[in-house]
Amino acid sequence: MQKIKIQVFGSGCPTCEMLYNRVSKVAKEISPELEVDYITNIRKMVELGAMSSPVFAIDKRIITAGQLPEEEEIKKAIEARLADK
């Protein structure tokens, strides 16, 4: 499986942690090799171009910002990226 970089950016608020847990769960279901980084450095988040937390990004592309996507949506995004590779 190709390596892709899945990231969740958040300030540590409850919604941010919920997103991280959800993305981790979905990623593990797709492949146990996929890893999700949880980044709490807000500066990194702004550098990516987002202004509302939490952010879900794959390979430095923002998938969602400021919302909590459903598992289905997360799964689609990861699989689409994997298919692109």
Place this chain on the structure above:
Amino acid sequence: MDIFYPFEWLADYITFVVFHLQADTRLAEACHFFIYDSLKILVLILLITHLMSLLRYYLPVEKLRDFLKSRNFYGLDYFLATIFGAVTPFCSCSSIPLFIGFVEAGIPLGVTFAFLIASPLINEVALALFIGMFGLKITALYVGAGIAIGIVGGFIIEHLHLERFVEDFVWQVKSQPRQIERKKASWKEVVRNVSREALGITKKIVWYVLAGVGIGALIHGYVPQGFFAAYLQKAGWWGVPLAVILAVPLYSNASGVIPIMQSLVEKGVPLGTALALMMAIVGVSLPEALILKKVIKWPLLTIFFGIVTLGIILIGYLFNVIL
């Protein structure tokens, strides 16, 4: 005909037919008030949160920021920033990225603060509650006052040249051009997204609102007419600042307090004092202040809060005089 007539009918039916309550008793009045107002407010909240979520779906804050930095607005940017702040939901976990994002884009500090002041002050839940409890005219006054405080506050902060009180690292952030995966979403997906956000917001506050309407209903039914007027006349001119100071720690329960206030106004609390109290509850919060401390230093933070608090007190006096 009143568009809320069906709720009136339902409240009548439950109060007088289902519960067999005697008309004109205190209990019947409180019960009727609770059913009618809860229904009306919940419907308004659902409606307005959906509208605002839809607006945000097409105009996320990143786009608003890009628009603000796109050209020189010759002062109109303060006004635009407060409007944008009003449609952006305020979550304290987003205030830091918002602040850095604005400053990094080269948007003046004053305009950034105009946004930060208006964002919590004018929000969809407060709007729905105001329309439901106080009607459109008072809601318009509330929104106008919020925008005025945002514009004037931002303008003052800009002209005090306080850039040195922004933490150094904020000026060094450089964002890459935004790359957003935006696949074409179908209508169904848009509706689902919007609805999910709106329902999420509603779910978070529904118990506070119901508790607030419940307490409001008891006041409505059991507290005699003009009860508070006597006390507050004794409080005299310091009624407004006192209300504002009392309000600051109440932040988290804003959605519960607005329905209570409506009943208090009905029983003699001056409207300006009540508005000041509600604005302070919604717009000024200590947790938020402490979060912003990560990006700005004490003097700027103090000036920011001072201006907003003073603005709210002045608005309270103004409304007490003109209403």
